[in-house]
Amino acid sequence: MDGRQIIGSSGSATIDPAGGEIPTANETGSATAATTIRVASVPASHVYVRHLSPVNGTVSELDTGKVSVTRLADPVPADGAKVPGGWWPPLMLDPSWIAQHHNDFDVFHIHFGFDAVEPSVMSAVVAELRKHGKPLVYTLHDLRNPHHPDPGAHEEVLDILVPAADELITPTHGAADAISRRWNRAATVIPHPHVIPPARFGPREPATDDFVVGVHAKSVRANMDPLPVILTLLDAASDYPDVTIQINLHDEIFVPGNHWYNPDFGTAALALSRHPYASVRVHEYFDDDQLWDYLQGLSVSVLPYRFGTHSGWLEACHDLGTAVIAPSCGFYHEQRDCFTYELTEDRFDPDSLVAALADAYENRPVPALWPDRRTERISIAEQHAALYTRVLHA
Template sequence: MLRPDWAASADFDVFHLHFGFDACSPEELGELAATLRSRGKPLVLTVHDLRNPHHEDRTTHDAQLDVLVPAADELVTLTRGAAGEVQRRWGREALVLPHPHVVDLRTMAVAQGCRSRRRDTPFRVGLHVKSLRPSMDPQRLLPTLVETVRDLPGAVLQVNAHRDVLDPDGQRRDDGLATYLEAHAERGDLELHVHDYLSDRDLWCYLGSLDVSVLPYRFGTHSGWLEACRDLGTTVVAPTCGFYREQGPVLSYVHDESTYDAGSLATAVRTAYEDRPRLGATVDERREQRRSVSDAHEALYRSLVG
C-alpha cells in the first residue's frame, strides 16, 4: 500500500498511515505523497513515534517524518506532549486522540476479575527485555531492581527475554546481559524466563500475571505495551523520557539517554508494592473511549472527503 503504483490505482477514500514506512526512503515517501495529491486523495498521518525505537541513529526516521508530516492533510497523535513537539518541529497542529484498548474487552474483563480474586500470591515485578531493541537499557536498571525487590517481603523480580538475546547461538545475543541474568537467577535474585515471541493470548496471560511492569526505555514516544498493561490492571513504571506519563496513570522514574536516577526507580517500585495502586482502565472506560475515538476519526475522515 506504500507503493506509489498501488496508491495510483487502488479504490479508497482516505489514506491513513500509522506504521510500516521504516523500509521506505524519504524519496519513495515523497513519491507516494505526490501520487495521493495528484488523485486528490487525503493523507492522514498518526504520529506514534517521533523517535524510532528500533534504531539508534535517528537520521533516517527524521528524514521520513520531514516528508510525511508536511505532506499530510491532517495529523493525529496520542498525547499533548507529542502534539507540542510536532508543532515545534514542523509548525503543524495535530489532533490529540488517546490510544484505544489493545487487549480485547472480553479478555480484559476476565483478567481483571482474576486479579481481584488473587490471594497469597507473590508480588511480581516484571522486566521484559524482548529482543533488546536500541531504545532499551535493561542492564542500567537491573541492579536497582534486584536490590529493591530483594528487600520487599513476598516480592519476586521476573525477567523475560527472547531466545535471540539469551541463547548461546542467538542472533542478538548479549553476553553481558546473559551472564548477569543467569548468575542472579542462580542466586535466587530473580526468575528468568527465556522464550520465543509470545502469541497475543500468551502475552496477555503473562502481563496479567504481573503486578508491575517496568519499562526500560531510554528514549521513545508512546507505548502499546503500556496500554496493554493498563487493560490488564498491571501497574506500569515508566521512564520520564517520551510521553508515556501522558498516555495514562503510571508511576514514573527518571531515565533517558543521558540520565538515570536509581533512587526514583526504587521509590516507584516500593510505592507500587506498598500502595497497590489501581491505575488501569476499566472495561466500561475502554468501551467508551473506543466509541469516542471512532467518532473522532469518522468526523476527521468526513471533513477531508467533503
C-alpha cells in the same frame, strides 16, 4: 473529549471526491443515510488500527450524519512475512501500489511500518497520493523510532510526512506540543484505544502471593537498557518480604545470524538467575493470549526504555490492572496513569526507580472496566470518522 472535532451541519448533501454524496444532517438533525469512507490504513491488522473502529462494526453518529468507516485489508507480501502487528513490509507504502489501487480507497492513513522506508520512497508515496487527489492522514506515534539507535533516518521521514499530511493525529498533548514546536503543525489529540479484547476485561486473579516486578527485555531493541534497571530492582527487592524480579527475554538473542543476536546480554541475564530475588525466563514471542496472561501475572511492569514516545505495552497493562513504572523520556506519563523514574539517553537515576517501586508497592491499580473502555472506543471511532469526513471536504 480533547481533540474531538465535529463538522458543522448544513442540511444539504456534498459530493464525495470518490464519487456519490456525503449526506449531512437535515434541519431536524437526523441523517438520511450512512456515508461509507474507505480508508487504506498502514497497517490495517495492527491492534491499534483495528480498535479505531466502532464496537461491533456499527456506524458512527456524527452531527453531520451517520458515517461508516471501512478499512482495506493489508495486502499480503509474496513471502507471507509477518511481524507482531502486521504483514511486513506493508505493501501499501509503495507508490506503485497506490497507482494501481487509488480507486479502492478515499483516505490514506499511515500509522506504523515505515522503519525501513527510504525518504525518497516516502516522497514518492506522497506525490502519488497527491496525483490522485487522495488525502493523507498521519498518526504520529513515535517522535523517536524505538528500533533505530540513531534518530536521523526516522526524522528524515517525519520531515516528509508531517508537513505533507492533510491531518495529523497523536495520542498525547505532550507529543502534540512537540509537533507544533518542530513543524508548526497542529495535531488532533485522540487517546490510544484499548489493546486487550473485551472478553479479557475483568477482575485480576493473581497467580502468586508475591509482588512480581516484570522487566521484559524482549530482544533488547535499540531503545532498551535493561541491565542497570534490573540490577537496581534486585538491590531494592531485599527491602520487601515478597518481591520477585521477573526477567523475560526472547530466545532469538541466542541465535547466531539472527538480527537480534545478543549473546553478551543473554549471558549476563542468565547469570542473574542465581540471584535470590530473580526469576529469568527465556521464550519465543508470546502470542496474544500468552502475553495477556503474562502481564496479568505481574504486579508491575517496568519499561527499560532510554528513548521512545508512546507504548501499546503500557496500554495493555492499563487494561489488565497491571501497574507500570515508565521512564521519564517520551510521553508515557501522559498516555495513562503510571509511576515514573528518570531514564533517558543521557541519564539514569537509580534512586528514582527505587522510589517508583515503593510507590507502586503501596498503590495497587485496579483493572480498567470494559464499559468505560467501550465508551472511549466509540468516541475514538467518532473522532476518526469526523476527521476523515473533514479531510475529504478540505
